[in-house]
Amino acid sequence: MGVLVAVEGLDGAGKATIVAALSRGARARGARVGTLAFPRYDDDVHAALAGEALRGAHGDTGASVHAMALLFALDRRAAREELETLRRDSDLLLVDRYVASNAAYGSARRHETIGPFADWVRATEIERFGLPLPDAQVLVRVPPDLAAQRVRDRAAQQPDRAADGFEADAALQGRCAAVYDALVAEQWLSPWWVSDNRQSGDDALTRTADAILDAVLTDAFAPGSSVRSDTIET
Numbered sequence: 169m170g171v172l173v174a175v176e177g178l179d180g181a182g183k184a185t186i187v188a189a190l191s192r193g194a195r196a197r198g199a200r201v202g203t204l205a206f207p208r209y210d211d212d213v214h215a216a217l218a219g220e221a222l223r224g225a226h227g228d229t230g231a232s233v234h235a236m237a238l239l240f241a242l243d244r245r246a247a248r249e250e251l252e253t254l255r256r257d258s259d260l261l262l263v264d265r266y267v268a269s270n271a272a273y274g275s276a277r278r279h280e281t282i283g284p285f286a287d288w289v290r291a292t293e294i295e296r297f298g299l300p301l302p303d304a305q306v307l308v309r310v311p312p313d314l315a316a317q318r319v320r321d322r323a324a325q326q327p328d329r330a331a332d333g334f335e336a337d338a339a340l341q342g343r344c345a346a347v348y349d350a351l352v353a354e355q356w357l358s359p360w361w362v363s364d365n366r367q368s369g370d371d372a373l374t375r376t377a378d379a380i381l382d383a384v385l386t387d388a389f390a391p392g393s394s395v396r397s398d399t400i401e402t
């Protein structure tokens with residue numbers, strides 16, 4: 169049964185980039201690696217609807233914090249079997265965005281830190297939908313203005329990645345960064361590690377991935393070892 173590690177952070181923080189580096193690094197260490205990314209826009213109707221709502225479709229769906237969060241949550245609910253299969257067939261299952269994304273973005277939209285909305289996400293997704301708790305969560309942390317710059321650069325290179333409603337909202341991204349820090353401080357759902365992804369370049373990326381793998385695999389693979397949370401120095 170593989171270790172389930174969720175990778176979290178702002179839009180443009182570098183989650184997909186770090187998941188790819190983690191996957192390469194873990195395979196180089198001999199681990200079987202599975203990956204999954206939410207929202208599954210191409211594979212699930214709830215995710216597709218959420219993506220369209222982020223770009224203004226479906227009336228006032230996008231304006232409703234709970235409606236958007238339910239669509240993202242139903243996408244994950246529909247992926248339970250896939251999550252189980254991937255986990256069974258791997259040593260490490262990396263998930264790009266998971267339940268904490270709903271807690272972070274929804275709370276930020278409602279101008280809360282950790283409070284009633286995060287509790288509702290936990291009650292809905294973990295307790296009611298039966299989604300597995302992550303073994304560890306990694307916050308890919310960069311200042312919101314750097315994440316926004318990366319979103320703009322990415323959109324310039326890939327026209328199909330033009331900023332959506334959440335990405336274009338700088339104030340929301342700033343509040344979301346604060347909620348992520350609060351989720352880490354509270355160790356919400358599981359142990360968290362924080363990974364600084366301000367530096368650019370392949371060497372920095374490899375060091376970051378190695379530091380995360382050392383932290384996550386060492387603790388997770390050693391039964392009975394004490395689980396700790398740290399800021400990873402890279």
Ligand SMILES: Nc1ncnc2c1ncn2[C@@H]1O[C@H](COP(=O)(O)OP(=O)(O)O)[C@@H](O)[C@H]1O
Nearest residue numbers: 179180181182183184185318322365367368369
């Ligand atoms: N450490 C880094 N230095 C420079 N650019 C980066 C770094 N990490 C990611 N990027 C670039 O920033 C953009 C956003 O990264 P991505 O991994 O797609 O973010 P996310 O999945 O968090 O939205 C991409 O164009 C990626 O190549």
Ligand SMILES: Cc1cn([C@H]2C[C@H](O)[C@@H](COP(=O)(O)OP(=O)(O)O)O2)c(=O)[nH]c1=O
Nearest residue numbers: 179206207240265266269270273274334335
């Ligand atoms: C998965 C997920 C995403 N989101 C938000 C974060 C992003 O701003 C937005 C879209 O997800 P994102 O991962 O950015 O998709 P893409 O980069 O392919 O457009 O949805 C939630 O609010 N809750 C969730 O559960």
